[in-house]
Amino acid sequence: MTEELKTQNTDNLFAIAKQFTLQGKVTDVQSLGSGNINDTFLVSLDSPEEQHFVLQRINTQVFRQPQLIMQNMRTFTEHIHKRLQNASLSRRWEVPRVLLTKDAQDHWRDADGEQRVGRVPRLEATANPEGSFWRAISFIEGAQSFDTMHDKSHAQEIGYALGMFHNLISDLPPEKLADTLEGFHITPLYLQHYEQVLAKTSPRQSPEVNYCLQFVSDRTNVAHVLENAKATGNLPLRLMHGDPKINNVMFDTVTQQAVSVIDLDTVKPGLVHYDIGDCLRSGCNLAGEETEQWESVSFDTDLCQGILQGYLSVAKAFLTENDYAYIYDAIRLIAFELGLRFFTDYLAGNVYFKVKHSEHNLARALVQFQLTQSIESQETTIRNIIQDMK
Structure with missing residues (x-):
């Protein structure tokens, strides 16, 4: 996590999270995980239907065409959801869902980011919340990951x-x-x-x-x-x-x-x-x-x-x-x-x-x-x- 994002204005993160909130109120935003590429946050909601979702800022220095990432994600997750609906699995299996903004988009940019669509972002853009590419995906509840194998x-x-x-x-x-x-x-x-x-x-x-x-x-x-x-x-x-x-x-x-x-x-x-x-x-x-x-x-x-x-x-x-x-x-x-x-x-x-x-x-x-x-x-x-x- 960059130092700039560690100290980023909490209100700004709340405002970004609200762009993807179709139901419920955002009650908390916390840093999540230890990925080497994107910056990831866990958003908490007061909604009984969905209590959390994952908010991410895509590193556009690594992923130069983030819109294509979202297009891909929607294509294969929808394909998998259809496969799972027609399958009779004997155990739990889930795939994260792409969450849309209030205007039915699969990502959100701030005003500065919109001005720079189609251009290669400045190097410092990865440390500057202005002009960022944000997306939200569903959170897999009741699950955890591990860094090393147990047995x-x-x-x-x-x-x-x-x-x-x-x-x-x-x-x-x-x-x-x-x-x-x-x-x-x-x-x-x-x-x-x-x-x-x-x-x-x-x-x-x-x-x-x-x-x-x-x-x-x-x-x-x-x-x-x-x-x-x-x-x-x-x-x-x-x-x-x-x-x-x-x-x-x-x-x-x-x-x-x-x-x-x-x-x-x-x-x-x-x-x-x-x-x-x-x-x-x-x-x-x-x-x-x-x-x-x-x-x-x-x-x-x-x-x-x-x-x-x-x-x-x-x-x-x-x-x-x-x-x-x-x-x-x-x-x-x-x-x-x-x-x-x-x-x-x-x-x-x-x-x-x-x-x-x-x-x-x-x-x-x-x-x-x-x-x-x-x-x-x-x-x-x-x-x-x-x-x-x-």
Whole structure:
């Protein structure tokens, strides 16, 4: 959360929340979550029908066409709601709804923002509430998320959640959604950007920086594996979530079953393998992404087995033989890719991810690179797990 928004006038936040209030009165607005991109608030209402909703300010430095994000979200959430109405699920499953303003719009801009529609916002716009792009989505009541995995049954629920999400959008043609983040999860492009940044900077020499430099240099060939498979037709274009880390899965606070997948800004055409890899990358690192003890980070193969069991219990219906063949590559690639992105941002001066200190992205990169190394050292075990579940 930016310091400017921490101290932002409470009345202003209340006024923004009221734009989306069709019933009830806004009683409170509090900061919510710890996302690295958007600024998120929980709005409380005195309405008996809906007691809370989520208010977000979209980071238009990351999402340059926020209107397309909302168009996508309305398209696939409406599709999922129709699927759920016609399904006879034996357990709870929800998808967040897009809430409209009083004039039936799916977002709201202040006067300054309206003047800048269609233009690239100033860099400082991300820290300035004037000219912001706001949206509201329904809140999943009686649910919570976790930053790390608890046990294997928890892992199975994480996998089930991703499988359910993929299943519910598997019959929605990819061309129905706009690509709101061109180049996102295209690892060769991240590698190219890294090389451009590196050519323009003189990184501070340290054992950690030198380790990262060598780590990337030794794995440049890894970056192309999934994009090559897509180009040759071995992996089909589908719809993907884009950011299925474990804290984007909501669990029922009573049953402890997964009930929703949230953070839907990155849903777009792509490879489901990016989601599978990212889910396993984030779920099987018990130390978490923000640990300072990076050398102790490891990939837990028992949790890997649990996630894949849960995922395949729902996703077997649409996966192909080739899909299974590339699951290991996806797990290794996404850990490497995220480490590469963190390290690149560190070299560039921390311009993309929010940081708490100047070395934060370097520390994050070290965690992901250590995780990548742990995945590589257990390749045979991971491939055997995948093979046994086919």
